[in-house]
Amino acid sequence: MVLVETAGLTKVFGDVRAVDDLTVKIPDGAIGLVGPNGAGKTTFLRLLLGLLQPTAGTAKVLGRDIGDGVPVRERIGYMPEHDCLIPDMTGVGLVSYMGRISGLDRDTAMSRSHDVLQFVGVEEERYRKIAEYSTGMKQKIKLAQSMVHDPQLYIFDEPTTGLDPRGRTEMLDLVRTIAKSPGRNVLLSSHLLPDVETICKYVVILDGGHQIAAGELSQLLTGSTDRLRIDVRGDQAAFARLLKEAGFEADAGATGLHVARKPGLESAVFETAKVLGAEVRYMGKEIRSLEELFLELVARTEKRGA
Amino acid sequence: MSISLPTYKRLELPLLGRRERVRAIIATGLKKEFRRPAAIVVTAIGAAFTTITSIVLLFFAPLFIPGQASDLSFFAVPASNGFVLFFVSLMAAVIGAGLIADDMQSMAFTLYLSRPITQTDYLLAKAAILAPLVSMVTIVPLLLTALVAALLRLVSWTIAVEAMGISLVIGGLLTLFYTAITLFLSSLTRRKGIAAAGVFAVNFGLTLPATVLANQIQNPSILYASPWNDYLAVASAGFGAAGAGIDWPAALAILLGATVLAALLTYVRMKAVEVITG
Numbered sequence: 023m024v025l026v027e028t029a030g031l032t033k034v035f036g037d038v039r040a041v042d043d044l045t046v047k048i049p050d051g052a053i054g055l056v057g058p059n060g061a062g063k064t065t066f067l068r069l070l071l072g073l074l075q076p077t078a079g080t081a082k083v084l085g086r087d088i089g090d091g092v093p094v095r096e097r098i099g100y101m102p103e104h105d106c107l108i109p110d111m112t113g114v115g116l117v118s119y120m121g122r123i124s125g126l127d128r129d130t131a132m133s134r135s136h137d138v139l140q141f142v143g144v145e146e147e148r149y150r151k152i153a154e155y156s157t158g159m160k161q162k163i164k165l166a167q168s169m170v171h172d173p174q175l176y177i178f179d180e181p182t183t184g185l186d187p188r189g190r191t192e193m194l195d196l197v198r199t200i201a202k203s204p205g206r207n208v209l210l211s212s213h214l215l216p217d218v219e220t221i222c223k224y225v226v227i228l229d230g231g232h233q234i235a236a237g238e239l240s241q242l243l244t245g246s247t248d249r250l251r252i253d254v255r256g257d258q259a260a261f262a263r264l265l266k267e268a269g270f271e272a273d274a275g276a277t278g279l280h281v282a283r284k285p286g287l288e289s290a291v292f293e294t295a296k297v298l299g300a301e302v303r304y305m306g307k308e309i310r311s312l313e314e315l316f317l318e319l320v321a322r323t324e325k326r327g328a
Numbered sequence: 329m330s331i332s333l334p335t336y337k338r339l340e341l342p343l344l345g346r347r348e349r350v351r352a353i354i355a356t357g358l359k360k361e362f363r364r365p366a367a368i369v370v371t372a373i374g375a376a377f378t379t380i381t382s383i384v385l386l387f388f389a390p391l392f393i394p395g396q397a398s399d400l401s402f403f404a405v406p407a408s409n410g411f412v413l414f415f416v417s418l419m420a421a422v423i424g425a426g427l428i429a430d431d432m433q434s435m436a437f438t439l440y441l442s443r444p445i446t447q448t449d450y451l452l453a454k455a456a457i458l459a460p461l462v463s464m465v466t467i468v469p470l471l472l473t474a475l476v477a478a479l480l481r482l483v484s485w486t487i488a489v490e491a492m493g494i495s496l497v498i499g500g501l502l503t504l505f506y507t508a509i510t511l512f513l514s515s516l517t518r519r520k521g522i523a524a525a526g527v528f529a530v531n532f533g534l535t536l537p538a539t540v541l542a543n544q545i546q547n548p549s550i551l552y553a554s555p556w557n558d559y560l561a562v563a564s565a566g567f568g569a570a571g572a573g574i575d576w577p578a579a580l581a582i583l584l585g586a587t588v589l590a591a592l593l594t595y596v597r598m599k600a601v602e603v604i605t606g
Contacts, residue, residue: 104435123349127348
């Protein structure tokens with residue numbers, strides 16, 4: 023099943039192209055949407071929810087055009103990034119209220135509210151007013167209200183924002199549990215790449231409103247089997263230059279040296295190290311963290327832009 | 329903390345329609361207002377005071393207006409009760425000013441719009457919360473006054489029923505006007521105090537200067553600028569009483585036009601707000 027499909031999706035605010043000609047096909051499951059601040063993640067999510075009208079292009083969520091609005095939102099649970107709770111309502115009151123606005127009858131909304139509040143761990147405080155809640159509890163209420171109508175797709179926009187390490191771990195555990203349960207899909211937007219790395223199997227990386235990479239996380243991180251990553255203690259730029267002079271395709275970046283595999287590479291590397299007096303600390307398959315991949319892709323995009 | 333899903337299974341339940349969702353917003357909104365002491369006090373005092381003064385005015389109408397016949401025009405007196413203006417402003421300010429402004433302040437507006445409802449549903453629900461409360465001052469006192477007049481045999485039942493019908497229409501017009509204007513003002517700001525001040529400014533800031541100026545320069549057409557005087561012109565015409573110095577069709581057009589314009593502007597504003605809150 024395709025979760026989200028867009029074709030030339032564009033959203034312009036004045037002179038700013040927040041989402042620029044975005045064409046993606048996102049499969050079901052746990053999907054990460056990553057990018058630096060201002061990459062267009064929130065705008066993209068708001069377009070999917072039908073809260074914004076695209077300037078150009080089309081998008082489908084769960085097979086429905088985003089222009090349909092209401093039927094699309096019936097199938098989505100949205101947890102916004104910013105504070106958005108009604109302070110003078112109780113936790114259970116707000117969650118059941120949101121359930122009723124989603125179309126649940128009063129009894130079902132109330133019963134589901136208790137279920138989801140238990141799930142997120144706000145059982146004891148459910149009758150307290152939200153104004154009295156801590157940041158962590160507010161985040162959990164935001165999560166609970168997105169779950170109450172049991173949607174097919176959960177959109178979490180920076181769910182760990184403002185949480186301490188313990189709260190962050192708890193929130194990630196909850197999101198992971200939802201993502202693993204059958205019939206539910208998660209679109210997790212975050213600039214905290216380790217969060218995405220631990221939960222998602224597929225990522226879409228945005229920068230400047232463009233998609234700069236998309237695919238299975240394992241494949242993206244493994245990269246090409248025809249390339250090696252070399253960590254060098256010493257002058258990396260000189261190391262890369264010497265390798266290039268020796269006829270190898272080498273790039274020095276923030277994540278080390280990346281060199282195309284060719285016969286004689288290993289001996290050339292050690293020869294270069296000897297010449298420069300550098301120390302080769304790692305040489306192996308190009309396995310990166312999401313952060314490394316992200317930095318590399320952003321740097322590449324910036325280079326192209328320049 | 330529980331992070332398992334012991335009782336929570338994904339079930340495809342048929343969802344209720346949009347009408348039920350809007351009803352949920354209205355019911356919750358009204359319940360919330362009836363829990364607020366300020367809203368309860370203003371509504372209770374407003375309804376009681378305007379009703380009592382309207383009935384008193386009815387009794388003393390022959391004294392205030394010598395030769396006042398006990399016919400339909402009798403009811404133009406309670407309809408022009410100045411306490412309606414005061415309490416409608418107070419209710420709109422206390423109850424209506426925060427209806428949208430509070431949601432924008434807390435950013436709950438995003439939460440509403442991420443649900444399967446439209447901006448129109450949201451606005452209709454907010455209007456349906458405010459309108460019945462405003463009508464406690466604009467319609468209910470007039471209906472009760474006509475009822476009391478008939479029970480005390482000040483007028484015949486035929487005239488009383490006719491007066492009730494006209495009161496419903498005229499009071500309804502005033503209710504719609506204040507609902508639309510208040511929601512528009514509430515949508516313009518995140519601070520309900522500013523919206524509340526705006527309601528008073530629209531009422532007294534237009535009515536008092538317009539009345540004083542019209543008298544000073546002897547030009548009644550200035551009264552068109554005052555919604556209250558427009559209402560008085562329509563109410564007088566409705567009850568067949570002497571005019572308030574301005575033509576009622578023009579006054580009616582101004583009141584209706586302002587109501588429709590305020591509603592449209594509120595809708596446009598709401599469409600724009602979600603872009604800003606992102």
